Amino acid sequence: MRLALNVGYWGTTGTDDLNGMLALSKAADEHHYDVVWLAEAYGSDIPSLTGYLAAHTQNVGYGAAIMQIPGRTPAMTAMTAATLDRITGGRFHLGLGVSGPQVSEGWHGVRFADPLGRTREYVEIVRQALGRKNVEFHGKHFDLPLPDGPGKSLRLLLLPERDDLPIYLASLGPKNLALTGEIADGWIGIFVSPEFLPEQLAVMGEGRQKAGKTMDGFDVVASIGISVSDDIDVAADRLRAHTALYVGGMGSRDKNFYHALATRMGFEKQADHVQDLYLAKQHRDAAAAVPREFIERTAMVGDSEAIRARLRAYAKAGVTTLAISPWMDSLEERIELVGLVARLMDEEGLRSK
Structure with missing residues (x-):
């Protein structure tokens, strides 16, 4: 199992400054992490931060988790990914996703219609461009070059570091999971539970089979919150507000993909309650209502021995890259946690060579 670090967005990592994000990335580099994953929504963007952080680290790779499909052609x-892959010496991982209706339509002005079809066409065009083929595509969502003007089929000018740069999809629902297996090189999962993961892998495996592929070489990336304390309630409490935001407030009542995931995992009544409180702007109550069992199943919380056991569980369940999001009370504690997880992985013999 490879080890990765998820530093999220600039300003929301708990450090609230760029120096903190850099310090965590340097710690990951020092402890031989494979990838530092970054995120974007409607604040900081991934490419700018990747270029900055890559200039200050030596060996660690960087990944987009995720670059928003409605935000860029x-x-x-493809241009951005090729540039970042050259900058990082072939260590960039391109993660893509359609975001959600509120961001897609409210921020980018792109209708959240047929997300699966849009994703399929988008990935095909990106692969054409990264393969330095003359880009030509005529689909439902994209028409290149436009058929009624002076546009011509163009080829990417920059020679990419790799013409097979890996493309990941962030997906939650069954149809999107199947599409991920079919057209992507890897999956970026959130709120991943070792107990529920086999069901998700089976769906992605069906997509792989449809494309004439197996799961061999397919990267299963689990983005996992981690909080260490001898008191499990203290450890779990650090993740409550974050979990409530996603399950209760990341989307509308009718379309919240994280709420739907919690429901499929068997937490329907609890997810409904968290959502009711969150949408009523009772955010603290929503956080308190998140069941500890859900946090324990979708994160790593407790003392070092509890963390060690969950590392084994994720590896056994089929995770090939574990991307940790440290949730501690200070930057220093988060940096220490980066080192602790690396040590535990090595002691258990879980780290991919």
Whole structure:
């Protein structure tokens, strides 16, 4: 199992400054992590931060978790990915996702219609461009070059570091999971539970089979919150507000993909209650209502021995890259946690060579 670090967005990592994000990335580099994953929504963007952090680290790779499909044309995404792959010496991982209706339509002005079809076309165009083929695509969502003007089929000018740069999809629902297996090189999962993961892998495996592929070489990335304390309630409490935001407030009542995931995992009544409180702007009550069992199943909380046991569980369940999000009370504690997880992984013999 490879080890990765998820530093999220600039300003929301708990450090609230760029120096903190850099310090965590340097710690990951020092402890031989494979990838530092970054995120974007409607604040900091991934490419700018990747370029900055990569200039200050030596060996660690960088990943987009995720660059938003409605925010860039597929050709621009290919240009950006190729540039970052050159900058990092072939260590960039391109994660893509459609975001959600509120961001897609409210921020980017792109209708959240047929997300699966849009994703399929988008990935195909990105692959054409990264393969330095003359880009030509005529689909439902994208038409390149436009058929009624002076546009011509163009080829990416920059020679990419790799023409097979890996493309990941962030997906939650069954149809999107199947599409991920079919057209992507890896999956970025959130709120991943070792107990529920086999069901998700089976769906992705069906997609792989449809494409004439197996799960061999397919990267299963689990983005996992981690909080260490001898008191498990203290450890779990650090993740409550974050969990409530996603399950209760990341989307509308009718379309919240994280709420739907919690429901499929068997937490329907609890997810409904958290959502009711969150949408009523009772955010503290919503956080308190998140069941500890859900946090224990979808994160790593407790003392070092509890963390050690969950590391084994994730590896056994089929995770190939574990991307930790440290949730501690200070930057210093988060940096220490980066080192602790690396040590535990090595002691258990879980780290991929």
